[in-house]
Amino acid sequence: xxxxxxxxxxxxxxxxxxxxxxxxxxxxxxxxxxxxxxxxxxxxxxxxxxxxxxxxxxxxxxxxxxxxxxxxxxxxxxxxxxxxxxxxxxxxxxxxxxxxxxxxxxxxxxxxxxxxxxxxxxxxxxxxxxxx
Numbered sequence: 001x002x003x004x005x006x007x008x009x010x011x012x013x014x015x016x017x018x019x020x021x022x023x024x025x026x027x028x029x030x031x032x033x034x035x036x037x038x039x040x041x042x043x044x045x046x047x048x049x050x051x052x053x054x055x056x057x058x059x060x061x062x063x064x065x066x067x068x069x070x071x072x073x074x075x076x077x078x079x080x081x082x083x084x085x086x087x088x089x090x091x092x093x094x095x096x097x098x099x100x101x102x103x104x105x106x107x108x109x110x111x112x113x114x115x116x117x118x119x120x121x122x123x124x125x126x127x128x129x130x131x132x
Contacts, residue, residue, distance in 0.1 A: 008120070015123050018132035022098060026089045030059040037065050039073035062086040067099035070118075094129070097122050 034041070035056030043051045065082075066072075101122045108115035126132075 011120075011123055011127070014132050015126050015130075018130045019098065019126065021130065022091060022095050024091070026091060026095075028061045028089075031062050031086070033058055033060050033062070033065050035065075036068060038068040038071050040071075061099075063089065063092060063095055064099045064102070066096060067101075067103045069096075070100050070103070098126065101126075 034052060035058050036054060037052070041053045041055075043053060045051050101119060104115050104119040104122065108119055
């Protein structure tokens with residue numbers, strides 16, 4: 001078990017050391033993020049106005065807000081409206097899964113091994129893409 005954990009750590013470190021090209025030509029201007037944006041944290045008040053619940057706010061790259069998109073359940077209109085306010089940066093599609101990886105690793109830490117394979121799959125995909 002300790003060997004598996006150490007091996008996974010080394011694989012993760014390979015990704016960390018080789019991911020800089022994913023951010024080439026990207027102007028990151030930190031903004032206030034909800035931090036846990038998914039359908040379970042969206043509701044409406046009595047008048048039907050949207051309400052966002054359970055914030056885990058921090059300042060970060062606007063793209064990080066999509067890290068929970070694997071369980072968000074938002075329609076395309078949500079993403080279109082978001083990108084009108086915060087336009088996509090060059091290479092967004094290549095970085096999208098990197099921000100999902102954070103949440104898969106967090107869920108793996110909090111809720112157990114059922115999230116490990118998704119996290120490792122994302123890491124493996126990036127290592128192949130980056131030739132690392």
